[in-house]
Amino acid sequence: MQKKMKNEKILLKDNPIKDKIKNWAIKWLSELKAYKYYIFISVIIITFSTFINEIAGYYVTYSAPMTQVPDLILDAIGPWDWSFSFVYVNLGIFFITFLYPIIFEVAKIHKVLIQFALLSITRSCFVIMTHLQTPLDAIPVKYPSIFNAMAFTNDSFFSGHTAFPFLMFLVLKGKKIRWLFLAASIYMGITVLVTHRHYSIDVFAAYFITYSSYKIGEWIMAKTTKH
Numbered sequence: 169m170q171k172k173m174k175n176e177k178i179l180l181k182d183n184p185i186k187d188k189i190k191n192w193a194i195k196w197l198s199e200l201k202a203y204k205y206y207i208f209i210s211v212i213i214i215t216f217s218t219f220i221n222e223i224a225g226y227y228v229t230y231s232a233p234m235t236q237v238p239d240l241i242l243d244a245i246g247p248w249d250w251s252f253s254f255v256y257v258n259l260g261i262f263f264i265t266f267l268y269p270i271i272f273e274v275a276k277i278h279k280v281l282i283q284f285a286l287l288s289i290t291r292s293c294f295v296i297m298t299h300l301q302t303p304l305d306a307i308p309v310k311y312p313s314i315f316n317a318m319a320f321t322n323d324s325f326f327s328g329h330t331a332f333p334f335l336m337f338l339v340l341k342g343k344k345i346r347w348l349f350l351a352a353s354i355y356m357g358i359t360v361l362v363t364h365r366h367y368s369i370d371v372f373a374a375y376f377i378t379y380s381s382y383k384i385g386e387w388i389m390a391k392t393t394k395h
Contacts, residue, residue, distance in 0.1 A: 199274040206393060207274075210281035217285035217292075224292035225320035234301030234322050239367045242303060247364040251309045254329070254359050259315070261333050261352050268345060278393075280339055283385045287335055290381050291328055298325040300367065307363040327366045329356040330374040338382045 200207070228234075265284070269277040302321045311319040333353035340346040357374070360366040 196271075196274055203275055203278055206278035207281075210278040210285070214281045214285040214288075217288040220292045221288050221318075224295045225318070225323055228295055228299065228322040229320045234299055236301040236304060237367065239303070239369075241361060241368040242364055246362040247303075247305050247307050248362045249307050250359045250363050251307050253355070254307075254309050254363050254365060255311055257352075257359070258329050258356060259312075261349075261356070265332065265336055265349075268340075273340075273343075276339070279385075279389060280336070282389060283335055283339055283382060284332065286385045286388075287331060287378060287381045288328075290377065291326060291331065294325050294377070295323045300324040300370075303364045303367070306365050309363070309365070324366055325370050326374040326377055327357065327360050327370040328374075329360050329366075330371050331378045334375055334378050335382060338379065 265280070269280045273280075300322065302324060309319075330353055333349045333356060336349040337346045337353060340349065353375075357371040361368060361371060
């Protein structure tokens with residue numbers, strides 16, 4: 169009986185899962201404390217970018233005159249109903265975009281938020297300046313009610329579904345999960361094309377503009393942060 173109790177005490181003491189959770193919590197709190205100033209500033213910046221995105225979205229959806237243009241690729245494929253991917257797979261990618269750094273890379277969360285905000289503002293500017301109507305044969309999509317405020321039409325150039333996962337591929341250097349984001353970017357690029365929610369130029373240009381935005385963001389953070 170005493171031997172059994174002794175073995176149970178040893179098992180309780182030797183708990184690698186509990187130790188890993190404890191070490192993660194200590195590291196997480198330490199990084200949060202070290203980067204709290206940058207995280208606070210980045211939250212303000214991304215809040216501002218969300219406001220700009222809303223203005224741009226309402227403008228192109230309800231105010232701006234639109235023009236539909238021919239597209240060689242869209243003329244050859246679809247439209248096919250991949251609305252589930254367009255809405256729910258994209259929302260899943262969106263949540264992973266923020267949950268992953270919050271849980272595993274707190275030291276990088278401010279970089280993710282600032283890069284995301286910069287790309288969002290860049291896209292808002294392009295959307296306002298490029299008045300392209302969503303193709304008339306586009307597959308209709310419906311977002312859950314809580315996300316309706318972020319669902320717009322005619323916000324074509326460039327594709328956010330393609331750009332934001334690709335941005336995470338660029339930001340998360342050295343992390344295996346970055347390849348998941350690259351695959352997600354390609355998959356979402358295909359999705360917006362086959363559903364005719366975007367023109368092909370919206371998808372192809374997204375990669376070049378995202379890379380440029382990322383490099384600008386790196387330069388800004390190198391000049392303004394110590395980390």
